[in-house]
Amino acid sequence: MNYLTPVFGLLFQETNSRVSAALEGIKHPDLSKFLVIAAILFIIGVAGVLTRRNIIVIFMSIELILNAANLNFIAFSRYLQDTAIGSPLSGQVFTVFVIVVAAAEAAIGLGIVIALYRNRETIWIDEIDLLKW
Amino acid sequence: MILSGWESVFFWIFSIAAIVAGLLTVMARNAVHSALFLISSLVSIAALFILLGAEFIAGVQILVYVGGVMVLFLFVIMLVNVGAEEEGRAAIFNRTPQVAAALIFSLLLVLGLLLAINRGYKGLPKAETPETVVANREAQQQTLPPNATGVSRLTSDTQRVGSSLYSYAALPFEIASVLLLVAIIGSVMLARTLKQELAADDVDPEIVSNPTPPAGN
Numbered sequence: 001m002n003y004l005t006p007v008f009g010l011l012f013q014e015t016n017s018r019v020s021a022a023l024e025g026i027k028h029p030d031l032s033k034f035l036v037i038a039a040i041l042f043i044i045g046v047a048g049v050l051t052r053r054n055i056i057v058i059f060m061s062i063e064l065i066l067n068a069a070n071l072n073f074i075a076f077s078r079y080l081q082d083t084a085i086g087s088p089l090s091g092q093v094f095t096v097f098v099i100v101v102a103a104a105e106a107a108i109g110l111g112i113v114i115a116l117y118r119n120r121e122t123i124w125i126d127e128i129d130l131l132k133w
Numbered sequence: 134m135i136l137s138g139w140e141s142v143f144f145w146i147f148s149i150a151a152i153v154a155g156l157l158t159v160m161a162r163n164a165v166h167s168a169l170f171l172i173s174s175l176v177s178i179a180a181l182f183i184l185l186g187a188e189f190i191a192g193v194q195i196l197v198y199v200g201g202v203m204v205l206f207l208f209v210i211m212l213v214n215v216g217a218e219e220e221g222r223a224a225i226f227n228r229t230p231q232v233a234a235a236l237i238f239s240l241l242l243v244l245g246l247l248l249a250i251n252r253g254y255k256g257l258p259k260a261e262t263p264e265t266v267v268a269n270r271e272a273q274q275q276t277l278p279p280n281a282t283g284v285s286r287l288t289s290d291t292q293r294v295g296s297s298l299y300s301y302a303a304l305p306f307e308i309a310s311v312l313l314l315v316a317i318i319g320s321v322m323l324a325r326t327l328k329q330e331l332a333a334d335d336v337d338p339e340i341v342s343n344p345t346p347p348a349g350n
Contacts, residue, residue, distance in 0.1 A: 026141070027137070027141060028136060028141060031254070032250055033148075034185070035250045036250060037152065039247065041155050041174075043239050043242055043243040046239055046242065047235060047239040050231075050235035050239070051159070051227055051232045052225065053223075053225060054225065056164055056209060056210055057158075057164055059206070060158055060167055060168065060171045060206065061158070061159060063175075064155050064158065064159075064171065064174065067175060070178070070182075070190075071178055075185060078185040079257075089290070089294055089297055092187050092290075092294050093294060095187075096190070096294075096298065097305055097309055099197050099198070100313060101309075102202065103198075103201060106202045106206070107316045107317070108316055108320055110205055110206065111321075111322075113209060114212060114213065115323045117212075
């Protein structure tokens with residue numbers, strides 16, 4: 001690729017430097033890449049919560065959202081370890097608590113789903129409207 | 134924090150796997166397929182945790198989420214499944230205007246988040262290049278004790294996470310244990326049947342199912 005650099009450099013000087021910066025980012029992913037991945041997972045979870053009708057799939061989307069937050073915590077924990085700014089492992093400690101709360105939430109939520117299914121015979125959220133109007 | 138070499142290859146593999154599996158979780162017609170895709174997404178995220186040097190959290194993620202929470206999900210799907218969804222008789226998404234609005238606002242949210250990351254990331258201090266990171270990591274590894282086979286080195290990160298869970302995060306740790314107790318009792322209370330409820334309240338189920346008073350009363 002190097003022998004082509006003068007040719008492209010004359011034509012697309014700005015683009016070339018941007019492309020090489022992007023390639024550098026792909027070869028050496030840093031904190032921002034982890035943040036972008038976590039943001040995309042978070043949005044997928046939010047879209048799932050907002051669009052699905054099945055209440056169990058909505059719970060699964062919530063788990064996806066919590067995992068995106070965990071990924072952020074761990075990425076910042078590693079970043080603080082490497083740059084030695086703050087307390088390095090508090091992100092990992094907090095992630096343990098997020099996992100605990102997620103487990104408790106899943107147990108309670110699924111208990112509610114079972115009780116609801118016994119009473120209403122449905123798991124579609126647009127039919128569970130007893131408290132709505 | 135900069136990854137390099139094979140680490141970056143695995144980073145891209147696992148992050149793309151996590152995103153694709155997450156999308157399929159949201160879009161799968163069958164709830165069991167959704168759960169299985171969510172499991173693969175969670176395992177990919179656990180691999181990302183290992184890349185970030187959080188081996189303990191990766192293990193907890195696989196044991197608690199994949200081994201515990203997702204099995205619970207699968208059991209509830211089996212108990213509750215109505216079958217109309219995967220046979221195509223029921224819509225899996227909400228009404229079209231709702232879905233359109235949700236997708237538009239999700240798109241706005243993702244654009245805002247990416248813009249915020251782009252803007253804010255430049256302001257963070259980063260005095261490292263890939264070469265210095267690799268050199269630093271190798272220098273750190275030389276100070277660690279070797280393991281039994283002598284091939285790799287033992288890190289003390291997990292030990293430090295454990296000791297900080299019991300020292301400065303001791304109070305939240307105890308509160309988390311109480312929360313888990315409440316969740317156990319709450320899910321048992323929620324999931325019992327009417328008959329079990331009456332038995333716990335010491336009421337004869339015959340009275341409720343047969344409300345007419347006996348003759349001669």
